Each structure stands twice: as C-alpha cells, then as structure tokens.
Amino acid sequence: MFKKIMVPVDGSVTSWKALEKAKALAELCHGDLVVAHVVLTYSNAELYVQEAGGDILDVERTTMKKLGTHVLDTAKSKMEGFSGKVEYVMEVGQPASQILNLAEKHEVTDIVIGCRGLGGIEEFLLGSVSSKVAQHAKVPVLIVK
Ligand SMILES: Nc1ncnc2c1ncn2[C@@H]1O[C@H](COP(=O)(O)OP(=O)(O)O)[C@@H](O)[C@H]1O
Numbered sequence: 001m002f003k004k005i006m007v008p009v010d011g012s013v014t015s016w017k018a019l020e021k022a023k024a025l026a027e028l029c030h031g032d033l034v035v036a037h038v039v040l041t042y043s044n045a046e047l048y049v050q051e052a053g054g055d056i057l058d059v060e061r062t063t064m065k066k067l068g069t070h071v072l073d074t075a076k077s078k079m080e081g082f083s084g085k086v087e088y089v090m091e092v093g094q095p096a097s098q099i100l101n102l103a104e105k106h107e108v109t110d111i112v113i114g115c116r117g118l119g120g121i122e123e124f125l126l127g128s129v130s131s132k133v134a135q136h137a138k139v140p141v142l143i144v145k
C-alpha cells in the first residue's frame with residue numbers, strides 16, 4: 001500500500017494539503033510520488049481563436065503551460081526534504097480523464113486528491129475532478145479535506 005502515490009495538484013490550498021498528506025504517507029511507507037498537473041484547455045475559446053488565426057491559440061497555450069510549470073515548481077519547493085523518488089508530470093486536457101490516464105500509465109498504487117480545488121463553489125463537498133477521479137479510478141483514492 002502507498003508504494004507509488006499519485007497526487008494531482010491544481011495550485012489550490014486544498015491540493016497542497018493533499019500533497020502534504022501524500023508526502024507523509026509516502027515517507028511512512030517508503031513509497032514514491034507522482035505529482036501531476038493538468039493544464040486546462042478552453043475548448044470553446046479555442047474554436048473561436050482557431051477562426052481568428054493560430055497565433056492567438058499558441059499564445060494562449062504557452063501562457064497556460066507557464067502557469068502549469070509554476071504550479072509544479074511550487075510543488076517541488078514543498079517537497080524539499082523528501083527522501084523518496086518524485087516524478088513531476090504535466091498534461092494538457094480535461095483534468096479528470098488525464099489524471100486517470102496518468103494513474104494507469106505510471107502504474108500508481110493509490111491516488112491522494114483534494115476534495116475541492118480552484119473552482120470553489122462552497123456548498124459542494126466534492127469538486128467535479130475529485131468526484132470523477134474517485135468514481136473511475138482503478139486504485140484506492142484518498143480524498144483530503
Ligand atoms: N487541473 C488539475 N490538475 C491536477 N489536479 C487537479 C486539477 N484540477 C483539480 N485537481 C485536483 O482535484 C482536487 C479537487 O478539485 P476540483 O474537483 O476541480 O474542485 P473545484 O470544483 O472546487 O475546483 C484538487 O484539490 C486537486 O487535487
């Protein structure tokens with residue numbers, strides 16, 4: 001158990017709590033970590049800018065990837081002192097399906113994910129990404145509040 005934990009992070013406070021929990025579990029179990037960030041695409045906006053010309057689309061994607069790199073750099077700084085192996089992975093697309101793909105690709109044993117993220121509609125206990133991941137993952141999922 002907890003041999004290779006995937007922790008998806010979106011830069012929200014709750015996702016950093018999930019990272020801390022995953023780090024502690026990995027330390028306890030001598031496991032490794034896969035820290036994942038999915039860069040969002042805005043499909044409607046993308047269709048619109050495709051009409052306007054590819055340059056704008058490239059600028060949009062470059063900006064989003066820069067933000068993604070920033071999230072993973074923050075994660076790296078929070079992992080200081082961790083003795084196991086950590087991989088940092090970034091994908092572009094729909095967060096839940098990319099997280100599920102990455103979990104299979106990296107053969108993780110568990111997923112530790114925040115209950116809420118950047119979207120933040122307070123009355124919901126679970127965000128759409130965490131609920132989809134919990135429903136469809138083939139490995140145990142720990143949801144951090
Ligand atoms: N783009 C993303 N990349 C990686 N992890 C994500 C992403 N979006 C959400 N997550 C993970 O899912 C958790 C819950 O977020 P989410 O379901 O999107 O809730 P909300 O609707 O409040 O944004 C986050 O704490 C984070 O662990």
Ligand SMILES: [Mg+2]
Pocket residue numbers: 010117118119120127129
């Ligand atoms: Mg969200």
